[in-house]
Amino acid sequence: MTPAGQKTFTLATDLDGTFLGGTEDDRRTLYDWIEARRDSVGLVFVSGRDPMFIESLCSDGFVPWPDYVIGDVGTTVAEVRERKIHVIEPLEEQIAELWGGRGDAVRATLDGAAGLTLQPTPFRYRVSYDYDPHAYDGVAEGRVREMGLDVLISDNRFFDVLPPGVSKGPTLLRFLDHFGIAHGRTLVAGDTLNDLSMFQTGLQGAVVGGSEQPLLDATRDIQTARHCAAIGAAGIIEAIAAFDLHPEVHEVAA
Incomplete structure (x- = not known):
């Protein structure tokens, strides 16, 4: 397996309404594209969902397993090994201390x-x-x-x-730096206000079609946040192509 820091592109995506959003055909297109390129595409779920939900979600064989999970709105950091989610303790020490x-x-x-x-x-x-x-x-x-x-x-x-100062965005940045993942080769994606901190990191982002209005308003002046026309999974594909983050994405982009 290619180390996380050496992959061509990393997708750090919210789940509900984003990676899980859109039509079944759009989701299958994105999921199949990722699965065919696991050596060059890294997948991180950045979600309010907990690890137990994610394990159940991916066990059905349709949704691809992520390489890593930033769950519980940025308070859980974990890796996936043998289809089980394992906490990365060094990345959670500060979170636990702040929570107290x-x-x-x-x-x-x-x-x-x-x-x-x-x-x-x-x-x-x-x-x-x-x-x-x-x-x-x-x-x-x-x-x-x-x-x-x-x-x-x-x-x-x-x-x-x-915990104070802890949310999806700050935890994601610490995660990327820990694994040496290039910020310029990472795309964040989301659709609600609990994704805002990801778009405030300076990372290139997909505010997918169908996003809630408060997120659209809050990201309107963030130059790295693309307001996608396509909904959910199709919006992610749209943004990967628009930011030219993977040489083979144009094969499936509309």
């Missing part, structure tokens, strides 16, 4: 908070809620910030409490 074991304190502080329903998944370095914008009164954000933690509201339905 405050999960129980967050849950207690936000117990009964208006507009928030605790998600049952036992994340290690984040606490996540389903968010009702009509019932939410804004109090919870202040409580979280008083604890020295960050809040990320995305897709108008998720409320994530994260």
